[in-house]
Amino acid sequence: MIDNLALALSHGLLILAAWRLLSRPDLDDPDIAAPAPPEPKKKSFLKAAAPDA
Amino acid sequence: MRDLGFVLYLAALIGLGFKRPFLLVLAFAYIDIVQPQRLSYYLLNSVQISMIVAAMAFGAWLLFDTKKGARFAPRQAMMLILLLYAWVTTQYADFPVEAQDKWNWASKAMIWAIFLPLTLRTRLRIEAYLLFMVLSASAIFIVGGIKTAMSGGGYGQQIFMLNDNTGLYEGSTGSTFAIAIIPLILWFCRHGTIFPPDWRVKLFSANLIFACLLIPVGTAARTGMLCIAAVAGLVMRDMKRRVGYAVLVCAVGVAAVPLLPKDFTARFDTIAGYQSDGSATTRLAIWAWTWNYAQSHPFGGGFDAYRSSEIKVETKAVEGSGGVASVQAKTQDDKSRAYHSSYFEMLGEQGFPGFFLFLAIHLGGLIRMEVLRRRFKKAEGEDAWISPLATALQHAHIVYLIGSLFVGIAFQPFAYLLVAVQIGLDNTVSAKVREKKPIVLKPAPAAA
Numbered sequence A: 001m002i003d004n005l006a007l008a009l010s011h012g013l014l015i016l017a018a019w020r021l022l023s024r025p026d027l028d029d030p031d032i033a034a035p036a037p038p039e040p041k042k043k044s045f046l047k048a049a050a051p052d053a
Numbered sequence B: 001m002r003d004l005g006f007v008l009y010l011a012a013l014i015g016l017g018f019k020r021p022f023l024l025v026l027a028f029a030y031i032d033i034v035q036p037q038r039l040s041y042y043l044l045n046s047v048q049i050s051m052i053v054a055a056m057a058f059g060a061w062l063l064f065d066t067k068k069g070a071r072f073a074p075r076q077a078m079m080l081i082l083l084l085y086a087w088v089t090t091q092y093a094d095f096p097v098e099a100q101d102k103w104n105w106a107s108k109a110m111i112w113a114i115f116l117p118l119t120l121r122t123r124l125r126i127e128a129y130l131l132f133m134v135l136s137a138s139a140i141f142i143v144g145g146i147k148t149a150m151s152g153g154g155y156g157q158q159i160f161m162l163n164d165n166t167g168l169y170e171g172s173t174g175s176t177f178a179i180a181i182i183p184l185i186l187w188f189c190r191h192g193t194i195f196p197p198d199w200r201v202k203l204f205s206a207n208l209i210f211a212c213l214l215i216p217v218g219t220a221a222r223t224g225m226l227c228i229a230a231v232a233g234l235v236m237r238d239m240k241r242r243v244g245y246a247v248l249v250c251a252v253g254v255a256a257v258p259l260l261p262k263d264f265t266a267r268f269d270t271i272a273g274y275q276s277d278g279s280a281t282t283r284l285a286i287w288a289w290t291w292n293y294a295q296s297h298p299f300g301g302g303f304d305a306y307r308s309s310e311i312k313v314e315t316k317a318v319e320g321s322g323g324v325a326s327v328q329a330k331t332q333d334d335k336s337r338a339y340h341s342s343y344f345e346m347l348g349e350q351g352f353p354g355f356f357l358f359l360a361i362h363l364g365g366l367i368r369m370e371v372l373r374r375r376f377k378k379a380e381g382e383d384a385w386i387s388p389l390a391t392a393l394q395h396a397h398i399v400y401l402i403g404s405l406f407v408g409i410a411f412q413p414f415a416y417l418l419v420a421v422q423i424g425l426d427n428t429v430s431a432k433v434r435e436k437k438p439i440v441l442k443p444a445p446a447a448a
Helices: A002-022 A045-049 B002-019 B022-034 B049-064 B074-091 B096-119 B123-151 B171-180 B182-191 B199-218 B222-238 B242-259 B262-269 B278-296 B342-375 B386-403 B413-434
Strands: B310-319 B326-335
Touching (some): A002 B022, A002 B123, B002 B022, B002 B049, B022 B049, B022 B123, B049 B096, B074 B096, B074 B413, B096 B413, B123 B171, B171 B199, B171 B386, B182 B199, B182 B222, B222 B242, B222 B386, B342 B386, B342 B413, B386 B413
Antiparallel strands (some): B310 B326
């Protein structure tokens, strides 16, 4: 049970990673930059919606 | 059922490799670490799946991958010399049959490590390879972590899926590498692009790190505890609030002691009172034997030369109750004891030349990673990942070298993979610098 759970989780993530790599041109081409990491959310929704003072 | 699952899974992974050939290199990483052929009962057992996938990965690189900028690094040359040297020592080994057995798997690990850096020529490939190493290892360590949490584990208890002393499935080896990958997992939490860091990545990473920390407990491997102490210290190097972190680590450590299984704490106590512990005194005796053996066989005795060892082990046990205690000294004869240290393993099997090559390959890696770490420390933007990755690889390597003090893992494939990824990183970054691509640096802080 535990064995199968761990196998399913790790193998699922491995195949998902492989799948995601298929659509990444920067896998083979060093001249293409990796996608920029998402901007950290600094403001909460309410603060972002409020007009600046 | 599990057999069929593994076959279909491998077919899917290899199938994706036909679309992007580098995925075959990743598929081999998975096979090398998880060893699905050993986990299955009949289907995969009957074919040399690792050889087939390795050949496909090499063929795909040869036919389809660009060789532009490919460079043969000095450490690859050193591994090649070590490989050739080990082939020579295998020819005149003290135990030709056993030496041939070890040569068969150790040479494959070295050949792969010499080849691998040629394929790791983009940032994403390096990341993908490390991700496959970590996730493949997680298949083993998640099981070990959960079983330890549930049963407590113990010396000689089976906490892994395989009751087999090969690769990461061996207790002390697994403990060392479980801790060694922690700095890499932390790097993925900051700089991963395949799975961009979000709450899911962080949740999985935190649980995986916890599982990894439980492996030395579950296998009662004292070496693993030293590795944990090393990682806890190394992480502080780049930390801003070191004192707070140190206090937290100590507090967690003290709080964890009552929760540890009794078996484990009893075994850990023997580090201080090592004279009462047969395992520790045996280590000292076999190391002394190896040193003497190296004097008479300076070019090594070939793989598994320890089999001719004959040692006397003296243990002292304090016995008695109440106010009276007596020290009982016992002497036992022991034969064919393994080296229990990678350094003595190299010295005994490959002699002084092999020992110094081993040191040069590994210390060279630490130095190169330190160079990259410092050089790109202030890099920002698309180069911000370089220094932290060099640091993580260096820390993983230091943990391996500490574990190596007490475990004979000089030829473990996982260690060679770490070395190969380091060379790949070094080559990729050097190519970038050679092409004079701008390195984005943080502006210096304005003077107050």
